[in-house]
Amino acid sequence: MKRKNILTLILAGFFLIIVVLVIVLKDNNPLPEYNDEVTDSVAVVPPPKAPLYGLEIDTLIVFNGEVKSGDSFGKLAGEAGLPTSAIYNIAAKIEAVFDVRKIKAGNRFTLLKGENSQTPSFFVYEESLLEYYVVSLKDSVYALKGERLKTIKEKHVYGVISSSLSQTLNNHTLTNKLSGIYAWTIDFFRIQKGDSIAVIYDEIFIDDSIYAGVGEIKAVRFKHYGNDYYAFNYTDPSGESEFYDETGKSLRKAFLKAPLEYSRISSRFTMRRFHPVQKRWKAHLGTDYAAPRGTPILSTADGVIEKAGYTSGNGNYVKVRHNSVYSTQYLHMSRIASVSKKGNRVRQGDVIGYVGSTGLATGPHVCYRFWKNGKQIDPFGEKLPDANPIKEEYKEAFMAYIKDPMARLNDE
Ligand SMILES: [Zn+2]
CATH class of the missing domain: 2.70.70.10 (Glucose Permease (Domain IIA))
Known part of the structure; x- marks a missing residue:
């Protein structure tokens, strides 16, 4: 269907060009005189490179790498040409913002060097897909924490459980979060075939395209042994967030059901x-x-x-x-x-x-x-004590709030 649309567009485009050409050719205006003069060839200027980690990198050479086990800031910067004494001073100076001992194997790093320079100007460490540290190694030494542009997309999933929740959702973080939310309500080892789950939650993306994980879980409907167990993530006007069922009872109990997340x-x-x-x-x-x-x-x-x-x-x-x-x-x-x-x-x-x-x-x-x-x-x-329900003064706002997500969850 998509391919067909594109093809139609291309054909329509060609048709339009032909029509325009016919009109132009039919025009009585004389064609411009042919100019024999050789014009100066335009120098090909490469377009400016997009800033990287907020740095203008037009005049910099970029080296990317992955921290290997046994690597340290000192080792990486040293290999890039930074003298040991400088490394020590830099590490001490930036410690409050970025503790270089926290560098972990498997994470990405970048070194940026001036074209004619022996030593690097910047070291960038990616702490996660979203967060990174920029260390300026020259002149004024500093470190700052940066965050990539993230977009949040709401997602709605529904699944009937055939063997386990994790297999149905195929998303470890989401499964973990849900088992946390329902820790007291549902025994995840007694889930039966035919139970179902509907979830409305946020997914985080970097630069609109790179998946960076599960964000906030907004609403859930867990059908278990024929009963509906709802969970609504509600932030009350005083700023407190909690998962409540459809009557405003907290899903948390005074006690967790188990002392282990997965057990x-x-x-x-x-x-x-x-x-x-x-x-x-x-x-x-x-x-x-x-x-x-x-x-x-x-x-x-x-x-x-x-x-x-x-x-x-x-x-x-x-x-x-x-x-x-x-x-x-x-x-x-x-x-x-x-x-x-x-x-x-x-x-x-x-x-x-x-x-x-x-x-x-x-x-x-x-x-x-x-x-x-x-x-x-x-x-x-034992009948153990519940955690506090929604405060009476927020009950009305809460009931109004859950109408829309509830309707959407019930749509399945
Ligand atoms: Zn025992």
């Missing part, structure tokens, strides 16, 4: 199970989540670190006190995060340690223990 329950809370290490029947007062070693463990609610240490049974563990009623405990960590020091405050979702198999454990997992009034309980059997 599989390998053993549930039970008064009787065969202990895999001790080889005897005993109560299991926790929920085990199997995950690869090193997976971040998240505090499931806001709180204060009550204990962080090691015992032969628990291995490395952290206990968080949330209020006078609830505490949670996380066992078998490979490593305790530095924030997990007794007395430190943590927020829901903060990384407090990493999955391991220290203590009495057969494989990498986190044993999640839930304490209520000093007794260990099964959080899945």
Whole structure:
């Protein structure tokens, strides 16, 4: 269809030229006299190069490269001809804006050099597709952070789940964000065939063409076991953003459903199970989540670190006190995060340690223990407190706001 249109356009164009020619030729005006004089040939001036990273690069030679493992600012600048003493001074001078030790292998860099110069004038480091640092290496040494022009395009996707959410959406970041939004509402390991999802979200592009990732998720409709679970991203007039359902209830709970972003329950809370290490029947007062070693463990609610240490049974563990009623405990960590020091405050979702198999454990997992009034309980059997719903004074504005996205989500 597109190709046909283009062809039609070209044909129409030709036709127009012929018509114009016929008119011109029919014109009675004499043709201009033929001028035999040789005119000066016009010098071919290359068009000015478009600025790069905000720099005028007409007189500069550009070298592009990728930071390899073992590369540093010093090494790259040194190889480009900058003396070691200068490198040291520059790094120190720009540290507040750009810490050159943060250069990572795999990222792009650019060196710009004057045509007759032995040493480079600028070093540019691309921190991400969107952000970069420009370091002026000569005369006045400085560094500044730049951001490429980004455009945001709203996208609407719909899919019926056949095996998993990630396979249906085929977008890792989007899947991650959605599993975060629905962390308490939907068990992603119990998604069934025929569940469906509709999402309205933003995609970020650089210079209108280069895909740079998922932006804000605006509205979601998750059909799960025949029920609709809506999520509307709403910023209230006081500037607070949150995901709410269609009645204005927060999708967040006081507690996350699991202490890992992606997790599989390998053993549930039970008064009787065969202990895999001790080889005897005993109560299991926790929920085990199997995950690869090193997976971040998240505090499931806001709180204060009550204990962080090691015992032969628990291995490395952290206990968080949330209020006078609830505490949670996380066992078998490979490593305790530095924030997990007794007395430190943590927020829901903060990384407090990493999955391991220290203590009495057969494989990498986190044993999640839930304490209520000093007794260990099964959080899945509890009605746990909700996070705050939309404030009453914003309820009307919220209900008006969700009308349009809701209609669009229901369109599927
Ligand atoms: Zn356990």
